Amino acid sequence: MLAAFVSAPAPKDPLSVLEVGERPEPEAPEGWTTIQVKAVSLNHHDLFSLQGIGLPAERMPMILGTDAAGIDEDGNEVVVHGVISTPHWMGDETLDPKRSLLSEVHQGSMAEKVAVPRRNLLPKPAELSFAEAACLPTAWLTAYRMLFVKSGLRPGQTVLVQGASGGVATALIVLGRAAGYRMWVTGRSEEKRTAALALGAEQAFETGARLPERVDGVMETVGEATWSHSIKSLKPGGVLVTSGATTGFNPGAELNRVFFTQLSVIGSTMGTKPELEALIQMCRVTGIRPQIDVELPLTEAREGFQRMLEGRTNGKIVFTL
Template structure:
């Protein structure tokens, strides 16, 4: 006699009993589970049940059950388990199961933290942090549409710039603990519900946070059809600044702006070395510096990269770690351990080295520096992490007033965001990568 429980309920029962066979018996031969943007069939389905659920002590507490008119079975449960170390999930979370059943067996089961009864949108997010294979954590899948709360506005996104910061998120690297799943993207441009065209100030954190917002830990992402942001983060775009150009301003260009104008405090005619020539921050530094009247030098691993730097305004270019004709007033370093010693060696006494990243291969945060050289020559070494809203507004106005056209290396649709992230991870960019939505 057939069980009075649906196969979805038997799957839940097997989960709570840590009974692998009961879980697998709920599925038809050739069944598919679609979870967190990934498909599992056959042996992969067995591994999903065993390693993904049982080995994490997964337990499901029923919240709501509906046997739908279309024949599909819906269950809302609260999922508990040991998911913190691998997935960055510390608390019980909503899990929604929607099963297609035939002959008392599950043929297709969609599960995840997206409620299928509510409106959804397309997104690109990090499912977890993977230090060695970050690209495996990318998911291009729907999530529930956000609703604005008091003091916040909804933005229909048009374009989003990718950054190395997205790689940090995919690797699980952050000053503060990252909670997954996390929508990727930090910058972008779009339109408010009232039609206002805006650029997103990237530090999307707590609107009540006091102090320098660049260190607020509660930031979130923009790589989605819609985002909800504090009103102050939706900055009206100056006339003439289109969505693609505005989309690159928030991270790379704002970081470059602060490095050059707030930290280095250069004067027109002074010389600065940019360590790199084709990344988002380095191309921004070259374009901003040349527009401001600085003498910009840069390094590049290939002649093509060095030629790009010259086209963007660099006066001279050099191979990496090359000896310069003379010492410079400032060095802008985005690579970290691979170049920081060279950067310190290239700056004149009393000069400054401004660092904003660890983009060199391996992403090491450890380095050795010559402290005697540092203090004897009174060199300043400082770091930058994006910028303030005031600086963001000044940047937009500066770019518009100078007629700067930000260099964009590649434009991709949202569904191909993984291709752009791969370019960043493997160092194949030739300027900013833009995702259009």
């Protein structure tokens, strides 16, 4: 079957090891099933995998991809929840010490077929296209959990999103606006800031700019490049929720500000199946949809990866099959 995969890591030149070609079809163990993939979205996790971050060489070759929408063995349209917990784990699967994402231990979803646990499937509403549904299980679920589960913020409060154009960032803007938050963003270019305003952001600022006032919360996925600005932008008692660090994992600690102004710094990773179900329902009820930057056939995966690597994004990059 056709798949996008990696056979050896390349920390400094990830695109050099991206392969698009034939791989064996998956075999589903007991309790699992196979899905005919119709669409899969690209995430920074996939670039990290090419670099060998979180994916050691001994697990390669590995098909990439953490999320998908497609058709199950009974002909039902489904959305795949990409967090794989251990078989007998109960409760929040993101807290399972042995949990993984598709493409870390088990082959990923950037292929014509993917094997997943049956418990990881949710019905795809007819209102959502396969491409839109494929954006939800990683980037949009991450944003949903950050804003509605972890932050403790209330509608009407002001939230700063660092980096205006990525998948999680655009999801935060759309979700926050729909729920009644004042969404502010930073962006490196006027084009990215204008696009964020079109999505519903109330104000957009240059990266690192002094804000007109401090904010109640910051949603942080950029890491090293924006961390200091994030901490300095918070009101006393404010909250920073972090779910990634695409520019590096060594931020200036700013610990004096954290304890003097009694800030909360909260980590967030992906989300649970019930949270994904709630997110899908929110899309149905409100009519909001993922911002898709570009749809490409899987055969043109390299173009999508190149766009992400260079930061040429305005929403999600989706591969279709």
